[in-house]
Amino acid sequence: MTTADESSGSWFGADGKVSQRRGLLFKLSCLGATLLALLLVLVFLLYVANDAIQPFTADSGWLATVAATVVLPALALAAYYYRDSEPSGSVAYISFGLPIAATLLAGGVVIVFRHVISPHGWLALAIAGVVAAAVLEAHARTRTGSALERLAVVVVVPWFALIGIPGFSVDYTVTTPFLGQELFDLTMSVPTLIPSLRGLIVSLPILPTAALSLLASFTLPIAAVAAMHVRRVRESDRAGVIGGVATFVAAGAGMVAAPIAGVAPETGVIAATVIGMPVGLYVESVQRRGEGMAGLAFPVVIGGGAVLAAVLVNALGFAGPELWLDWQFLNSSHSTTPADAGIYPALVGSVMMLTVVAISAFPIGVGAAVYLEEYAPNQGRPGQLVEFLEINIANLAGVPSVVYGVLGLALFVRTAGLQSGIVVVGGFTIALLILPIIIVSAQEAIRGVPDSLRQASYGMGATKWQTVRSVVLPRAMPGILTGTILALGRAIGETAPLLMVGVAAVVRIPPNSFFGLFSAMPRQIYSWSRLIATDFRYGVLAAGVLTLLIVMLMMNASAIVLRNKYQRNS
Amino acid sequence: MADNQLGRTVDALSRRKFIATAGATGALAVAGCTENEASDEDGLSGEVVIKGSSTVFPVSDAMAERFMEEHEAVNVTVDSTGSGGGFENHFCPGDSDINGASRPIKSEEESLCAENDVTPMEMQIAGDALTMAVSPENDWVDCMSFDEMAQIWQEDGAETWADVNSEWPDEEFTLYGPDTTSGTFDWFTENVVGEGGNHRTDYEPTEDDNIIVEGLQDDPYAIGYFGYAYYEENSDRVKALDVKESEGDDCGEPSLQAAQAGEYPMARPLFIYPSEEAVQREEVYEFMKFFLENSSAEWIADEIGYVPSSQEDADANLSALEDAAGN
Numbered sequence: 027m028t029t030a031d032e033s034s035g036s037w038f039g040a041d042g043k044v045s046q047r048r049g050l051l052f053k054l055s056c057l058g059a060t061l062l063a064l065l066l067v068l069v070f071l072l073y074v075a076n077d078a079i080q081p082f083t084a085d086s087g088w089l090a091t092v093a094a095t096v097v098l099p100a101l102a103l104a105a106y107y108y109r110d111s112e113p114s115g116s117v118a119y120i121s122f123g124l125p126i127a128a129t130l131l132a133g134g135v136v137i138v139f140r141h142v143i144s145p146h147g148w149l150a151l152a153i154a155g156v157v158a159a160a161v162l163e164a165h166a167r168t169r170t171g172s173a174l175e176r177l178a179v180v181v182v183v184p185w186f187a188l189i190g191i192p193g194f195s196v197d198y199t200v201t202t203p204f205l206g207q208e209l210f211d212l213t214m215s216v217p218t219l220i221p222s223l224r225g226l227i228v229s230l231p232i233l234p235t236a237a238l239s240l241l242a243s244f245t246l247p248i249a250a251v252a253a254m255h256v257r258r259v260r261e262s263d264r265a266g267v268i269g270g271v272a273t274f275v276a277a278g279a280g281m282v283a284a285p286i287a288g289v290a291p292e293t294g295v296i297a298a299t300v301i302g303m304p305v306g307l308y309v310e311s312v313q314r315r316g317e318g319m320a321g322l323a324f325p326v327v328i329g330g331g332a333v334l335a336a337v338l339v340n341a342l343g344f345a346g347p348e349l350w351l352d353w354q355f356l357n358s359s360h361s362t363t364p365a366d367a368g369i370y371p372a373l374v375g376s377v378m379m380l381t382v383v384a385i386s387a388f389p390i391g392v393g394a395a396v397y398l399e400e401y402a403p404n405q406g407r408p409g410q411l412v413e414f415l416e417i418n419i420a421n422l423a424g425v426p427s428v429v430y431g432v433l434g435l436a437l438f439v440r441t442a443g444l445q446s447g448i449v450v451v452g453g454f455t456i457a458l459l460i461l462p463i464i465i466v467s468a469q470e471a472i473r474g475v476p477d478s479l480r481q482a483s484y485g486m487g488a489t490k491w492q493t494v495r496s497v498v499l500p501r502a503m504p505g506i507l508t509g510t511i512l513a514l515g516r517a518i519g520e521t522a523p524l525l526m527v528g529v530a531a532v533v534r535i536p537p538n539s540f541f542g543l544f545s546a547m548p549r550q551i552y553s554w555s556r557l558i559a560t561d562f563r564y565g566v567l568a569a570g571v572l573t574l575l576i577v578m579l580m581m582n583a584s585a586i587v588l589r590n591k592y593q594r595n596s
Numbered sequence: 597m598a599d600n601q602l603g604r605t606v607d608a609l610s611r612r613k614f615i616a617t618a619g620a621t622g623a624l625a626v627a628g629c630t631e632n633e634a635s636d637e638d639g640l641s642g643e644v645v646i647k648g649s650s651t652v653f654p655v656s657d658a659m660a661e662r663f664m665e666e667h668e669a670v671n672v673t674v675d676s677t678g679s680g681g682g683f684e685n686h687f688c689p690g691d692s693d694i695n696g697a698s699r700p701i702k703s704e705e706e707s708l709c710a711e712n713d714v715t716p717m718e719m720q721i722a723g724d725a726l727t728m729a730v731s732p733e734n735d736w737v738d739c740m741s742f743d744e745m746a747q748i749w750q751e752d753g754a755e756t757w758a759d760v761n762s763e764w765p766d767e768e769f770t771l772y773g774p775d776t777t778s779g780t781f782d783w784f785t786e787n788v789v790g791e792g793g794n795h796r797t798d799y800e801p802t803e804d805d806n807i808i809v810e811g812l813q814d815d816p817y818a819i820g821y822f823g824y825a826y827y828e829e830n831s832d833r834v835k836a837l838d839v840k841e842s843e844g845d846d847c848g849e850p851s852l853q854a855a856q857a858g859e860y861p862m863a864r865p866l867f868i869y870p871s872e873e874a875v876q877r878e879e880v881y882e883f884m885k886f887f888l889e890n891s892s893a894e895w896i897a898d899e900i901g902y903v904p905s906s907q908e909d910a911d912a913n914l915s916a917l918e919d920a921a922g923n
Contacts, residue, residue: 362658362899439691446691447645447673528686530645530673532657534664543643543673556676556804558654558829558901563806 071575077568078351088344095338096331103324117312117321125305125325130580132300134377136293141374141536142381145236145243145292150227151188152243157223158187190222237281237291241274245299249273252303256310269310276302351569359534360550364561367554369570374536375449375544376518376577382453382540383460383517388510390457391464394419395506398465399472400494416469422462430459431526439527446528449540455523460513467509471502504592511585515578521548531556547574641669642879645692648675648682649779650803651823652696652866654900655722659887666886670879678803679779683708683869690714693874694884697867698724698779698823699786715872717920719913721891723903725824725855726784726862729809729834733816736764739838739847742788742861748819749773749784751794757817765817771799772808772820783864784821809834824850825901856903866902872920881921888913 081089107115139145161183169175221229233239249270257266277299284294312322339346349355358368402412434455439446475498483493524546531553533545551570554562646656653676660672677686679697687695688709701716709716728740736757744761747754748769757764774780776795785795802808805822812818812834827836827850838847841861848860855863868887874880888910890896896904905913 362654362661446686447675528647528675528691530647530675531653532660532674533671534660534673535669535671543645543671545673553676556650556806558806558825560829 074568074571074575077564078572079349080347080565082347084347085344087342088339088346091338091342091344092335095335096328099327099331100324103327107321107324111318111320113318114321115318117318118324119321121305121308121312121322122325122328124308125301127580127583128301128304129297130576132297135296135300137374137377138381139240139244139292139296141538142378145239146228146233147224149233149239149243150224152247153227154187154222154224155184158184161187186220187223190225191219235291237284237295240292240295241277241281245274245277245295248299248303249277252307255307259311259314269306272306273299273303276306350565351572355566355569356573359536360532360553364559364566367562367566369547369550369573371533371536372545372547372550372570373573373577375452375533376546378449378537378540378544379453379456379546380514380518382450383457384510384514386454387457387461387464387513391461391510392468392506394465395468395472396494396499399469400490400498419462419465423466426522427459427520428522428526430455431523434458434523434527445541445543447530447543449537449542449544451527452524452529452544452546453540455527456517456520459520459523460517463513463516464510467513468502468506471505471509472498474505475501504589508585508589511581511588515581515585518546518578518581519548519574521552524549525552547577640667640879640882642671642877644670644672644694644880644883645686646672646674646694646696646868647677647686647692648694648696648868649679649698649866650676650805651698651724651778651780652679652722652868654825655866655896655902656694656696656868656887658896658900659883659890662890663883663886667879667882670883672883678775678777679782680705680777687716687869687871688712688714690871690873693871693877693880695869697869698864699782700867701869709871713873716869717872717875717916719868719870719888719916720865720909721868721887721905721913722866722896723855723905724864724866725850725852725860725903726780726821726864727824727827727850728819728821728837728839728862729812729827730819730837731812731814731816732833732835734835737761737837739840741840741843741845742790743842745839746789749796749799750789751796753796767817770811770815770818771796772811772818773799773801774805774808774822775801775803778803780821780823787864788862823902824852824855828901852897852901852903863903870917870920875917875920876922881917884917885914888917 103118104115107118139148143151162180165179165183166176227233234242252273253266253270256269257263260266277295280294280296280298280302281291282294284291284297287294309322312319354366355368356373357370358366359371361367398412398416403409404412434451435446437458438444438451438454444451479497479501480493483497488496529545529549530543531545531549533543537544547570551567551574554567554570557563644660646660648656653674657674660674664670664672675682675686675692676696679695679699680702682692682695683697683701683705686692688705688711690712695716700718706716728745730737747760749771754760754769756766756768758766773784773795776797781795781801789795800807800811800820805826808820808822809826809830812820827834836850838849839861840847845861848854850860850862854860870880870884875884891905891913892907892910893904896902
């Protein structure tokens with residue numbers, strides 16, 4: 027009875043001497059902060075979505091039809107899942123989201139094959155890559171000799187398979203430093219010395235059609251991955267073969283069906299492959315687990331309801347909402363008439379710019395992080411210097427983006443002499459911007475690899491290089507990739523650096539090479555915000571913002587999926 | 597041997613990944629350079645880069661859109677950087693082919709261009725009626741003289757409405773105007789504020805004229821100026837003032853007709869400056885020809901809200917273009 031109050035005989039604090047009010051107040055204010063933050067963002071998003079879609083411009087008949095055919099059945103089904111069958115609920119959730127996400131991804135792949143690399147180029151690349159891999163494999167089997175020879179082969183073979191020795195031309199005026207007196211002109215040009223295997227294939231007189239090329243070089247590897255996956259999870263060779271063949275046949279069917287739907291055959295191949303493979307695998311996994319099968323009905327009901335709604339609305343003559351964000355918007359370029367304006371060139375520009383950003387920032391960032399974490403001295407004076415460097419890299423991540431724009435202008439346009447406003451200049455500038463973020467996040471990921479793994483690797487006699495390559499990097503890779511994708515998500519929204527390097531307000535033709543003039547989505551949105559007509563500043567701009575948000579959401583979602591998948595595996 | 601064994605198995609696993617990654621990286625890096633440029637039936641292709649004034653931007657953009665309907669393979673990109681920003685950062689260094697300007701080129705800009713062997717050609721392609729506007733709630737002023745505007749906008753000028761005219765309310769005004777890099781600012785400083793004083797700096801400067809409109813709408817004591825096209829689009833949100841050059845003159849209402857007839861004192865010319873070097877390229881020449889031929893068309897007034905250039909100006913510009921291109 028030590029804690030009881032002697033005089034009253036009751037427990038200490040039972041008369042309310044210990045107040046819980048402060049704690050409660052603190053909890054409530056935290057809740058308030060959370061709600062306020064969510065509300066502010068949500069209100070903004072709803073506001074933008076309302077401007078872009080304008081649901082209330084539709085006939086009430088249209089709204090009623092859609093509610094009756096799509097919304098009500100979906101709600102009813104959701105209520106059923108919630109009450110009676112929880113696993114079905116999560117299956118419904120994923121099986122509804124997956125096709126949508128896969129469709130968006132397919133759109134991205136179509137853009138890549140239309141503007142970044144042609145189907146023939148990809149075919150040649152794939153063949154050359156396979157040949158190079160075969161040569162390397164053969165070399166490794168026949169000659170087990172010196173590491174130096176091995177290194178030379180590893181560098182030279184892919185080089186000749188993919189790049190060759192291209193011709194080049196130089197036109198450069200040599201001047202004295204500082205004073206700028208011209209000394210002499212250096213002008214020379216060399217024709218292609220040794221063409222690459224890739225180049226040879228592309229220049230062949232007869233090539234399969236674009237769709238067949240994709241079927242062979244794009245679908246086939248994906249079908250092989252699908253087959254291997256099915257074989258592993260089902261532990262049956264036959265199931266694996268069926269999975270692979272089904273993927274391939276679906277893509278072939280897409281190629282045949284595409285002209286009927288009025289799109290190019292290669293689009294059909296890509297759509298069937300990129301949408302069919304993940305959806306098929308998911309359905310297979312649900313069926314194999316035999317749990318929550320009812321959830322698969324959800325997307326079918328919504329899809330069926332949408333078709334029914336479309337038929338009914340057409341038959342009854344109800345007008346839908348005046349969408350700003352529609353197919354026409356995604357598929358056309360800026361116009362002085364708001365209703366005809368679109369975002370396509372900027373969308374392509376953003377995709378190409380991100381390609382440059384990823385290719386340039388990822389190896390440099392990860393390389394720097396590996397050095398700083400694994401190799402850099404951490405004791406004595408050099409160690410202090412490294413620490414100083416690391417702090418400054420973290421600081422660089424906070425430098426305002428417009429500063430990077432000025433840096434990019436000075437470095438790439440004024441010093442390197444590249445044309446302003448082209449894809450590589452924009453991409454390199456943004457790459458500078460996210461480089462510190464990539465380095466810091468990759469460092470975190472590498473630091474997260476337990477030291478015991480490294481020690482165990484050394485204990486088995488592995489060298490430092492073997493340990494980094496085979497133990498540390500694979501283990502850290504999910505974290506590195508997550509950090510990189512999140513950084514790319516920031517890169518896609520940057521405007522100020524693009525303004526500084528001269529990315530134009532209006533570009534009507536998507537860039538057809540990495541050295542072409544381009545516009546990016548945020549730049550296009552910014553220029554719409556300054557136009558005179560109000561339709562641009564509300565409708566078209568909102569549609570652009572929504573497009574950008576969806577693309578960014580997709581990237582962040584893929585980062586989360588990647589992280590979850592690897593966390594489960596390890 | 598155990599070491600080797602470890603190395604070998606690890607090798608076999610990661611080698612493929614390494615090759616795939618390296619291959620994809622290298623190929624993507626190179627692939628971009630190999631695509632060919634498309635060209636349409638008349639074989640015209642290439643790029644035309646337009647920078648410069650945000651006031652001229654709507655004209656250039658509409659011209660670019662119409663031109664590209666006929667020549668699909670010519671990539672005409674249009675940007676609005678401000679007249680001065682365009683000359684200094686893009687046109688004179690040789691990065692752009694054409695610069696839009698809402699004021700004539702300055703001598704220091706000409707010498708900067710000359711240093712880089714860029715020869716600008718001045719072409720007046722449209723006109724604008726600069727509009728002085730106030731809040732719709734403002735009921736004490738309908739017409740202003742240049743002198744009154746100068747008092748409001750010059751350095752160390754008036755602070756309240758009553759400072760300018762004792763009949764006006766004794767309230768401080770809020771001033772909205774274009775940025776100092778804008779040609780509109782330069783024109784107004786030179787022609788209205790006058791040689792006597794400089795344009796004041798304690799106003800809300802912005803590159804975006806929509807912000808001026810919003811500012812005027814919200815504040816009954818605000819005053820600001822912008823191009824006529826913005827007034828036309830927002831005539832229900834702000835009130836435009838009539839202007840007169842000096843006290844004795846009649847007040848002129850801002851309108852395109854008045855500006856064209858020379859009856860509106862704040863009518864100002866708009867220019868584009870193609871460089872003689874760029875005009876040698878066929879796509880730039882064809883675009884300029886299209887631009888000048890259309891610069892006197894009626895749709896410039898109907899769709900953009902600017903004054904089309906006169907037929908004589910258009911013809912003079914065209915013959916200057918022919919001379920420069922050497923045809």
